[in-house]
Amino acid sequence: MKRLPPLPALHTFLVTAQCCNFTRAAELLHITQGAVSRQIAGLESHLGYALFQRQARGLSLTAQGRELFPRIQQVFNLIDEAVDQVGTRREALQLKAPTCMMRWLLPRLLQWQKERPDVPVELTTTVQHAVDFRREEFDAAVVYGAAPGPAVASHHLFDEQLTPVCSPQLLAGPVPLNSFADLEQHMLLHPTRDQRDWEAWLKVAGARVSNIGKGQHFDTLDLAMTVASQGTGVAIGDWSLIGEDLSAGRLVMPFDLRVRTGQAYYLVYPERAGTAPQLRELMEWLVAQAAERV
Structure with missing residues (x-):
């Protein structure tokens, strides 16, 4: 069975992809910028391809990152919906x-x-x-x-x-x-x-x-x-x-x-x-x- 990437790393990718900035992502996640960078690097290593292009003025999603982003977003939306439904029961x-x-x-x-x-x-x-x-x-x-x-x-x-x-x-x-x-x-x-x-x-x-x-x-x-x-x-x-x-x-x-x-x-x-x-x-x-x- 193929090992799935860690859920925290996917969440970090989702937040970082929304703002395309390690510093801002770190603030939203309440972790350090270095921790965001390490989680993204670990996720890219696990997947076997880059998710962000590191540029002088910030970050941008690679082609694979742009394709993965809406799918990961959908997964977390489903998780939020499931938690809300169970919580309101x-x-x-x-x-x-x-x-x-x-x-x-x-x-x-x-x-x-x-x-x-x-x-x-x-x-x-x-x-x-x-x-x-x-x-x-x-x-x-x-x-x-x-x-x-x-x-x-x-x-x-x-x-x-x-x-x-x-x-x-x-x-x-x-x-x-x-x-x-x-x-x-x-x-x-x-x-x-x-x-x-x-x-x-x-x-x-x-x-x-x-x-x-x-x-x-x-x-x-x-x-x-x-x-x-x-x-x-x-x-x-x-x-x-x-x-x-x-x-x-x-x-x-x-x-x-x-x-x-x-x-x-x-x-x-x-x-x-x-x-x-x-x-x-x-x-x-x-x-x-x-x-x-x-």
Whole structure:
């Protein structure tokens, strides 16, 4: 295989051919004039022919130099183009969210990718409701709880609103579910390992049921909603998160009572990331999507 000439020497030839002056080429390349002269001499030795005619008033290209120049120029233009294209290829935005957000967030991220395939998003789910950008390499996150502090930039998505839900088949079934007292006759499904959500809703409803501690407990809201949609029992869910299930008729609300807990979902990101245009576009889009559910 024929040995190719060194790339630095070809670059030196390209710059020197553009100005036809060793001194000016040395200034542009940030090397000494002697280094330019040695690289050109080495390249000519490698090629076996002269590239420049040394004259009293400067340099001029030989016939071979004039023929080689546009071809070398084309090669370096292709290299520049390749570097630019690879450099502008978008890396995926890293987003973290608690599992309870999946029923709301995942369909919207799929829609985002259809509309903006040039801004990919990689989603990491967790049972945690917070994020520490000092230790976690995420561009943004959805968090649940009280309003975040000043350490991060945040956008309010929606408040938590608890309401019982069940399958349409269970609601229309032989066991009535017309009053709060009727909950005694149904299995209560809990989206957490405790029963605080049902307790909060029943307190506002002014109802007391004896079977609150006898229901099924799940690790995630998603599991509780899935089981409820199969007609197994009545789950307590967050109205803000289960809009898709309600709209599709997989779940229904037996009672028109939604209880705000004082907790909310926020979209947060470190201040240092706030100027990234792709991240800013995604944040604004998600906030607009959340506004449709309020």
